[in-house]
Amino acid sequence: MNFAVLVFPGSNCDIDCYKAVEDTIGQPVDYVWHTETDLSKYDCILVPGGFSYGDYLRCGAIARFAPVMNALVEAAAQGKYVLGICNGFQILTEAGLLPGALLRNNSMKFRCHSALLQVENADTPFTKEYAQGELIDIPIAHGEGNYYCDDATLAELKANNQIVFRYEAGNNPNGSVEDIAGICNKEGNVLGMMPHPERAISEILGSADGRRMFTSILSTWREKHGAAAIG
Incomplete structure (x- = not known):
């Protein structure tokens, strides 16, 4: 299974993502510069955290127009797996691959610490090895992680089981609507989340x-393609 880690000017979690793939599942992984226009080689594309283009204008707004994004949209439409983490989540919303927007934390402070997440949907390619309702410890590091969407979009997310992660009740670090920490698209192959599994x-x-997020992706892909089990 081939993995790509997109790299924009200002990305700073690209190495973390690369090493997570290398160390957890040992699959081929490449850094892919933002000027690339062909992602056909890759089965999963990781959009890492950081401060793409210095977060000028607003987080992800400039990266959304990078040449590689057309290829990313095409890959998502083909059913390939796309995981956007932190700034990557912001980029995916700016690109329209996921609904909603990420606003400034309600504390107006950058939050960087461990966070407990509840697995709301364990039936995605990214979460199949977690238990429904399980609490997991995944760190956060963001200043604009306050997920917002209008009431109609929220109702649609709930109806389609697109809310994948919520912050533990009573411990929302940024003010996101209904404690949302991560969502997927209707098809389930694109996930955006503010916390950092890598x-x-x-x-x-x-x-x-x-x-288990990385092992989930690999095992799902292997099941789909009839490949041997991990190990």
């Missing part, structure tokens, strides 16, 4: 709960 792949980092 920073939770080893207990030495404080949590290994992010590992």
Whole structure:
């Protein structure tokens, strides 16, 4: 299974994503510069966190127009897996691949710490190895992680089971509507989330709960393509 990690000027979690793929599932992974126009080689594309284009204008708004984004939209339409983390989530909403928007944290402060998430949908390519309702420890690091959408969009997200992660009740770090920490598209192959699973792949980092996101992606792909089980 071939993985791509997109790199924009200002990306700073690209190495973390690369190493997470390399260390957890040992699959081929490439850095892909934002000027690339062909992603046909890849089965999963990771859009990492950071400060693409310095967060000028607003987070993700400039990256959304990078040449690679046309190829990313095409890959998503083909059913390939797309995971946008933190700034990557912001880019996916700006590109229209996911609904809603990410606003400034309600505290108006940058929040960087461990966070407990509840798995709201364990039936996606990214979460199949988690239990429904399980609490997992995944760190956050963002200043604009306050997920917002209008009432009609929220109702649609609920109806289609597109809310994948919520912050633990009573511990919402940014004011996001209904504690939303991550959502997917209707088809389930595009996931955006503010917390950083790539920073939770080893207990030495404080949590290994992010590992199962990467093993979930690989096992789902292997089932789809009739490949051998992991191991």
